[in-house]
Amino acid sequence: MNPQLLFWVPATLRLVFVFVGTAIAWYFLGPVISLGLGLLVMCGMTVLQLHYLYRLGDWLDHPSSVKLPDGWGAWTDVFSRLYRLRRDDEKNKAELTEWLARFRQAMSLLPDGVVIMDDVLFLEWCNPEAERHLGMTLARDKGMRVTNLIRSPAFIDYIILGRYEQPLTLMLKERKLIVQIIPFENRRQILVTHDATESDRIDMMRRDFIANASHELRTPLTVINGFLEIASSQPNLDPAVRMSHLKLMTEQGQRMQNLVEDMLTLTRLESIDYPLRPERVNIPVLLEQILQEARAMSAGRHQISLQVDGPDLKGGTEELRSGFANLVLNAVRYTPAGGRIDIRWEMGASGPQFVVQDTGIGISAEHISRLTERFYRVDKGRSRETQGTGLGLAIVKHVLLRHGATLGIASQPGQGSVFSVHFPMHAVLAPLQ
Numbered sequence: 001m002n003p004q005l006l007f008w009v010p011a012t013l014r015l016v017f018v019f020v021g022t023a024i025a026w027y028f029l030g031p032v033i034s035l036g037l038g039l040l041v042m043c044g045m046t047v048l049q050l051h052y053l054y055r056l057g058d059w060l061d062h063p064s065s066v067k068l069p070d071g072w073g074a075w076t077d078v079f080s081r082l083y084r085l086r087r088d089d090e091k092n093k094a095e096l097t098e099w100l101a102r103f104r105q106a107m108s109l110l111p112d113g114v115v116i117m118d119d120v121l122f123l124e125w126c127n128p129e130a131e132r133h134l135g136m137t138l139a140r141d142k143g144m145r146v147t148n149l150i151r152s153p154a155f156i157d158y159i160i161l162g163r164y165e166q167p168l169t170l171m172l173k174e175r176k177l178i179v180q181i182i183p184f185e186n187r188r189q190i191l192v193t194h195d196a197t198e199s200d201r202i203d204m205m206r207r208d209f210i211a212n213a214s215h216e217l218r219t220p221l222t223v224i225n226g227f228l229e230i231a232s233s234q235p236n237l238d239p240a241v242r243m244s245h246l247k248l249m250t251e252q253g254q255r256m257q258n259l260v261e262d263m264l265t266l267t268r269l270e271s272i273d274y275p276l277r278p279e280r281v282n283i284p285v286l287l288e289q290i291l292q293e294a295r296a297m298s299a300g301r302h303q304i305s306l307q308v309d310g311p312d313l314k315g316g317t318e319e320l321r322s323g324f325a326n327l328v329l330n331a332v333r334y335t336p337a338g339g340r341i342d343i344r345w346e347m348g349a350s351g352p353q354f355v356v357q358d359t360g361i362g363i364s365a366e367h368i369s370r371l372t373e374r375f376y377r378v379d380k381g382r383s384r385e386t387q388g389t390g391l392g393l394a395i396v397k398h399v400l401l402r403h404g405a406t407l408g409i410a411s412q413p414g415q416g417s418v419f420s421v422h423f424p425m426h427a428v429l430a431p432l433q
């Protein structure tokens with residue numbers, strides 16, 4: 001039924017009932033008593049209405065602590081509708097709070113920073129990533145103007161010009177940030193920040209690697225091309241000179257081959273398509289082979305010793321061969337004739353270790369932390385003379401990473417170097433029965 005009728009019909013009926021009652025009383029009891037009784041009933045009804053009005057006002061002030069009465073007459077309907085309204089309101093509020101919590105959780109997991117600002121750029125909300133990128137704290141800076149928090153002139157110009165369709169690149173606290181403002185409802189704005197420092201570093205490494213590799217390949221190619229030109233322009237060249245040219249060309253060809261092989265090895269070691277397939281590595285056999293290789297390279301110019309006093313390992317035989325051989329052959333290459341090279345496989349305090357100690361040219365302290373970078377050489381000329389590709393220690397680093405091992409380097413210029421590889425205990429294999 002129409003709610004208006006629900007209200008007016010009982011209220012009118014009640015008034016009619018009072019008037020009819022007064023009229024009947026008039027007839028039987030006379031005007032004074034009947035009017036008195038009618039007035040009394042009207043006063044009672046007014047007091048009841050005022051009581052309910054008071055209870056309603058009290059409830060509106062303290063809805064959670066005050067309870068509404070069941071009511072009488074039209075009040076019953078008013079109170080029950082108010083109850084329903086409040087219950088719906090609380091349900092909506094709970095849903096909204098839950099949704100907001102979920103939204104905040106999702107925003108806090110975003111890899112990018114998000115800042116919500118009002119129409120005059122006052123900070124309303126931001127996620128933890130934005131706090132990290134921009135050095136702000138929501139709890140402390142809420143309500144502050146964002147241009148007072150990000151005090152970069154480039155950012156302020158970006159805001160003034162308002163060309164938000166293009167992102168802005170910002171250098172903040174040694175981070176490269178890509179920043180963009182997106183206007184949304186009620187002239188509010190969202191500021192999105194993306195940290196491009198790491199991807200930029202990787203891009204730069206890739207560019208450097210390509211530039212270095214091209215440079216390394218160009219040098220031997222130039223030499224080979226030069227000799228080929230001489231050979232074709234001077235067909236009657238003295239056979240002895242021709243032989244020396246051929247020897248030099250072979251050396252340069254070998255250098256290019258070493259470089260390409262090392263680059264392929266590095267690529268394989270870095271690739272997720274070539275996961276390590278652990279197997280039993282027979283360390284004595286492996287190190288004996290490397291010792292023979294080192295003696296062949298040294299051609300009797302050094303005293304080389306091998307001492308094996310440790311367990312077998314769980315790992316990749318070919319990878320470890322490449323890593324260990326690089327360290328041993330470096331010792332031969334960077335130790336002048338007459339020097340000593342000691343190779344040891346032993347049990348250390350925290351696990352097995354492979355140590356190569358030489359009495360060579362040594363390395364000064366400022367170079368040590370950079371030795372495992374690709375193409376990093378202390379002395380470029382010397383490295384080329386000894387057929388070095390500049391990738392040996394980068395290969396060692398990747399092999400060790402894949403085995404959970406670490407590299408230690410101790411060196412004194414003119415005194416020699418100690419390269420030590422420390423394996424974790426869980427890489428140890430029990431001896432074969």
Ligand code: ADP
Nearest residue numbers: 330331334377378379383388389390391392393
């Ligand atoms: P390279 O092919 O030039 O030897 P590596 O990556 O193997 O490249 O080594 C990087 C640099 O570290 C070398 O150029 C050399 O300067 C230095 N180095 C490596 N091993 C030794 C060593 N045992 N003694 C002195 N210097 C070394």
